[in-house]
Amino acid sequence: MIRLTDYAEVRFESSDADDLLSVLTQLQGQRFLSFLVSYGDELRLNLGEPIPFTSPRLRGRSRGAYVLGARASSWVVVGGATRLGAASDDVQVEGATTSRVEIATIETSRIITPEAYVVDVAVTPRNDGFAVMLKFSDQSVVLIDPRFDPDEPPDASDEPTGVEIADWELLTPHSRILRVGPGRRWSYVDSTRRPGG
Helix, strand or coil, X not given: CXXXXXXXXXXXXXXXXXXHHHHHHHHCCCEEEEEEEEHHXXXXXXXXXXXXXXXXXXXXXXXXXXXXXXXXXXXXXXXXXXXXXXXXXXXXXXXXXXXXXCHHHHHCCCCCCCCCEEEEEEEEEECCEEEEEEEECCCCEEEEEECCCCCCCCCCCCCCXXXXXXXXXXXXXXXXXXXXXXXXXXXXXXXXXXXXX
């Protein structure tokens, strides 16, 4: 089947995995720029052409035209050209020797070869959401998987705030943001407007 996808078309509250994959196909062919690990072990993967920040405080730095962020999800980055990998704290990689290192060490370790590009994108529906996997031309793999353990009670500090945190997000150069989760739902909305605005 041939599918035509408009990357600027807005979509609200969908649960269609095939349509989600069609939105994500815009990542194919995008080159790897960098990844950052921010507060709470959130992975931010920069892809595509570099876009300089406009803030004077960030002069000389840039982000990718596409930014994939693992919000409330576990993640794993496995190198293809190297024998290195990195994972969020709640992930155990079978057969790997692990150690804790500084975030800066992970970000500069070249787990993914600079200039490698995305050759495949896959979406896997789970009971608790959608997982996404990117495969790169250097055989590296990035997996982002929703974090949910039905046997673990919620943390008492997790007070309801009225704001739901997406499992993962994709900022695109089309002024759109793809928000996936929580659960098996997603939306692709205008990134220039505030929610509810």
